[in-house]
Amino acid sequence: MRQRAITAMNAMAVFAALLILWQIVLWVFHVPPYMLPAPWAVAKAIGARFPSLLASLLITAEESAGGLAASIAVGVLIALFFAQSRWVRKMFYPYTLLLQTVPIIAVAPLILMWVGAGQPAVTLIAFIISLAPIIANTTQGLISVDENLVHLFLMHNASRRQLLFNLRLPHAVPSLFVGIRIASGIAVIGAITGELYAGSSRVGEGGLGYSILYASSQLQTDYLFALVFAATVLGFTFFFTVMFLEWYFLHRWHESARVMETE
Amino acid sequence: MTASPNLARDPSQNVLQIEMSGVSKTYGGGPAVLQSLDLTVCREEFVSIIGASGCGKSTILKLISGLTAPTSGSIRVEGMTPKNARETISYVFQEATLLPWRTVSDNIGLSLELEGVAGDRRRKKVTSLLDLVGLGHVAKAYPRELSGGMKMRVSIARALATNPRLLLLDEPFAALDEMSRDHLNEEILRLREEQKWTAVFVTHSVAEAAFLSDRIVVLAPNPGRVHAVFPVNLPSPRVSALRTSPEFDSLVSRVSHSLRETLAA
Numbered sequence: 001m002r003q004r005a006i007t008a009m010n011a012m013a014v015f016a017a018l019l020i021l022w023q024i025v026l027w028v029f030h031v032p033p034y035m036l037p038a039p040w041a042v043a044k045a046i047g048a049r050f051p052s053l054l055a056s057l058l059i060t061a062e063e064s065a066g067g068l069a070a071s072i073a074v075g076v077l078i079a080l081f082f083a084q085s086r087w088v089r090k091m092f093y094p095y096t097l098l099l100q101t102v103p104i105i106a107v108a109p110l111i112l113m114w115v116g117a118g119q120p121a122v123t124l125i126a127f128i129i130s131l132a133p134i135i136a137n138t139t140q141g142l143i144s145v146d147e148n149l150v151h152l153f154l155m156h157n158a159s160r161r162q163l164l165f166n167l168r169l170p171h172a173v174p175s176l177f178v179g180i181r182i183a184s185g186i187a188v189i190g191a192i193t194g195e196l197y198a199g200s201s202r203v204g205e206g207g208l209g210y211s212i213l214y215a216s217s218q219l220q221t222d223y224l225f226a227l228v229f230a231a232t233v234l235g236f237t238f239f240f241t242v243m244f245l246e247w248y249f250l251h252r253w254h255e256s257a258r259v260m261e262t263e
Numbered sequence: 264m265t266a267s268p269n270l271a272r273d274p275s276q277n278v279l280q281i282e283m284s285g286v287s288k289t290y291g292g293g294p295a296v297l298q299s300l301d302l303t304v305c306r307e308e309f310v311s312i313i314g315a316s317g318c319g320k321s322t323i324l325k326l327i328s329g330l331t332a333p334t335s336g337s338i339r340v341e342g343m344t345p346k347n348a349r350e351t352i353s354y355v356f357q358e359a360t361l362l363p364w365r366t367v368s369d370n371i372g373l374s375l376e377l378e379g380v381a382g383d384r385r386r387k388k389v390t391s392l393l394d395l396v397g398l399g400h401v402a403k404a405y406p407r408e409l410s411g412g413m414k415m416r417v418s419i420a421r422a423l424a425t426n427p428r429l430l431l432l433d434e435p436f437a438a439l440d441e442m443s444r445d446h447l448n449e450e451i452l453r454l455r456e457e458q459k460w461t462a463v464f465v466t467h468s469v470a471e472a473a474f475l476s477d478r479i480v481v482l483a484p485n486p487g488r489v490h491a492v493f494p495v496n497l498p499s500p501r502v503s504a505l506r507t508s509p510e511f512d513s514l515v516s517r518v519s520h521s522l523r524e525t526l527a528a
Contacts, residue, residue, distance in 0.1 A: 148356045151330050155354050156377040156425070166377070170364045253363045253405045 037222040042229065045222040052205065053223075057230045060191050060207035063119055064238065067126025068187040072180060074127075075134025082135070083142035083168060093139070099132040104190060108197045122194035122207065129190035130183035134176070141175025142168045174254050177246040184238040192231060208234070278306040280429060280461050281327055286336035287486075288322055295486035296322050300336070302480070302489070306428075309455065309462045311472035312480045313518065315526055319487025320465040324431045327463060328352055340429065348429075350378075353422035357434045359414035361406040361421075368393065368402045371420045378425060392420040395454065412443035416450070423458065432464045436471065445503060448474055452501055469518045473511060474501060479518055483525040491521045 019039045025031065026038055033041060046053060078096070082089050108125055115121040145168055153163050195209025206214070208231050215224040250256060281304040288297040297319040304310050312320045325331040326338055329345030340348035353374070361370045368389050375385045393399045396416040406414055415435055422430060432451075436444040448471060455462065466472050472479045476495045483490035497510060505511050 146358075146360065148358060148360045149362070151325075151328075152354065152356070152360055152374075153377065154330060155328060155349060155352065156374050157349060158377045162377055166373075167362070170362070173364075253407060255407070 034219050034221050037225060041222040042225040045220075045226045046229070049223060049226070052211070053226055053230055055205055056208045056211045056227065057234060059119070059205070060188070060195065060209065060231070061234055061237075063122045063191040063194070063207060064126050064187045064234070066119075066123040067128075067190060068130055068180070068184055068238070070123070070127045071130040071134050071183055071187070072176075075131050075179070075183075076138055076176065078135050079138035079142055079172070080164070080169075082139045083164075089139070089143075096132055096135050099128060099135075104129050104193055108194055111194075112197055117198045119198075122191050122198050122209075125194035126187045126190035129193075130187040133182040133186070134179040137175045137179030137182075138172050141172025144175075145171050174246075174250060174256055177242070177250065177256075181239065181242050181246070184242045185235055188231065188235045188238055280304050280306045280308075280341055281463070282337075282339045283323075283326070284337050286326060286333045286338060288319065288326065288331070289334045295334075297326075297333075298486040298488055300488060304461060304463060307459050307461055309464065309475055309477045310480060311464045311466055311476040311478070312482060313466055313469060313472050313522065314482030314487070314490075315484045315522070316467075318482040318484035318525075320482060321433050322487070324354070324433050324463060324465060327429075328354055328431055350425070351428045353425060353427035353430050355415075355418055355422045355430065355432045355435045357437055359406070359411075359418040361414055361417055363406050366403050366405055367398060367409070367417050370406065370417055371424055374421055374424045388424055392424055395423070395457075396420045396450070410443075411439050412447060415439065415447060419447075419451070419454070423454065426458075427460055430460045430462045432462060434465050434467065437467065444468075444471065445506075449501075449503065451475060456500065469515050469522065470506065470511075473497070473514045473518065474506060481518065481521045481525060490525045493518055493521070 022036075022039055026036060037045075082093060104125060107128070111124055111128075112121050115124055149167060149171075150163070153167055158166070191207065192209040192212070195207040196213055198206075198210070208227050212224060212227045212231075215221075215227060246256070281302065283300055283302040286297060286300045286302075287295055289295045296317075300319075300323070302323070312323060314320055322331070326333055327340060327345055329349060338345055341351055345352075362373065365373065371392050372385050372389045375388060380388070389402075390399075393402050396419060398413065398416055398420065401409060401413065406417070409417070418435070436447055439447065451462075452475060462475075464472070464475060473495060478495060479493040480489060481491040481493070482488065493514065495514065497505060497508075497514070
């Protein structure tokens with residue numbers, strides 16, 4: 001507990017040092033506020049426009065969470081399909097690389113054209129961008145089971161269903177969490193990228209991406225920084241929520257959770 | 264290797280449990296791992312197979328359990344094909360092969376669960392096995408909380424859960440320190456005395472083979488074939504003092520000499 005308090009205090013000290021450095025840069029180089037606002041100006045913008053900042057944050061959080069949840073559900077189903085045979089993997093696995101390699105910025109306008117602007121399109125973009133790590137990691141977890149464990153199950157005439165649900169799936173849970181951890185960060189990036197294209201998803205308000213675009217066009221740099229800060233908070237929240245769930249489900253039996261505890 | 268004259272401890276029990284006749288095994292297009300192997304094992308006999316790495320010891324166990332099929336030759340277990348005889352067989356692997364997400368109790372109950380044994384019966388059996396291997400105090404622990412020796416005891420308890428008539432042990436104590444190994448050797452003999460199963464035991468340790476077995480089969484490599492067979496006529500019950508007796512030393516040195524011959528050839 002004491003160790004954790006020290007770690008938190010160290011992190012806060014680094015944050016305070018960064019703020020001081022930021023202010024020194026402003027004083028030394030005389031940077032105009034529309035290029036780089038002062039830390040206190042950003043804090044003031046957060047306070048003054050907190051309701052609209054929170055509304056944008058919640059919209060983006062909803063879209064990112066929706067996209068991530070869909071990518072977990074669909075990704076696990078696809079991974080289960082891939083785990084059935086080497087032949088299936090050879091046939092279909094290369095296509096999942098498309099998800100990773102296709103630039104989402106290029107595809108986003110197409111999605112908006114097909115689905116229409118608004119939250120469903122942004123959620124779909126977050127889903128597409130976060131799907132590949134879930135498929136790749138879960139498939140790896142499902143197929144990398146110790147051969148002797150498979151033999152053990154076969155010795156007791158286990159059915160395919162028993163092999164899948166009693167052996168392969170629980171074995172893949174730590175890998176699935178690695179995939180979710182990676183996907184959680186990029187789901188937020190996907191949602192914000194989608195919002196840059198999707199515009200206002202509700203009348204008069206939009207997510208962080210839409211608000212960033214709007215603040216930028218109005219040269220409201222202090223609010224722009226406040227929005228970037230909110231996006232960072234959202235990314236951290238997703239990441240640490242997944243870390244907590246990973247610890248909760250794995251800490252009793254998996255080595256990765258033990259590493260987290262000792263760090 | 265033939266069935267006579269030293270098949271079992273008690274000749275009156277010379278009922279064949281395993282018959283391997285002219286068995287050869289080749290993986291893919293590679294060289295033969297085993298060639299024209301004849302091996303018989305009688306009911307309640309404890310046979311150890313010893314030989315250099317890569318001489319096909321583990322392949323013999325996989326063939327007997329039906330996890331792999333012979334390239335040629337025939338294998339019968341209790342008169343059945345290995346796959347049909349699986350209900351009578353249990354396998355203990357070199358690693359403990361426990362499911363890390365299951366507690367000790369749930370790991371021991373796994374084989375019963377896979378075979379559809381009802382919850383109540385399963386729990387009773389698991390409790391009795393926990394007592395048998397002295398792990399009642401860690402029933403709710405996870406494998407990562409156990410020592411290597413304890414993990415192996417869980418693995419043995421899981422193998423015994425289905426009341427096997429034939430136990431295949433593939434170097435189960437290879438990764439353990441000498442003290443744990445000696446202790447588990449004595450445990451194995453005690454369990455066998457109580458439960459009367461047949462055992463085919465693969466090991467690299469001559470002393471372990473001598474301590475446990477009724478018969479030691481020395482395999483020669485490239486391809487795997489029987490080089491020599493040593494009946495073990497040491498007194499029973501076997502206790503740790505036996506390891507320092509002159510008869511034990513003499514047997515160990517004869518088997519070791521035979522092993523060296525296979526390497527020289």
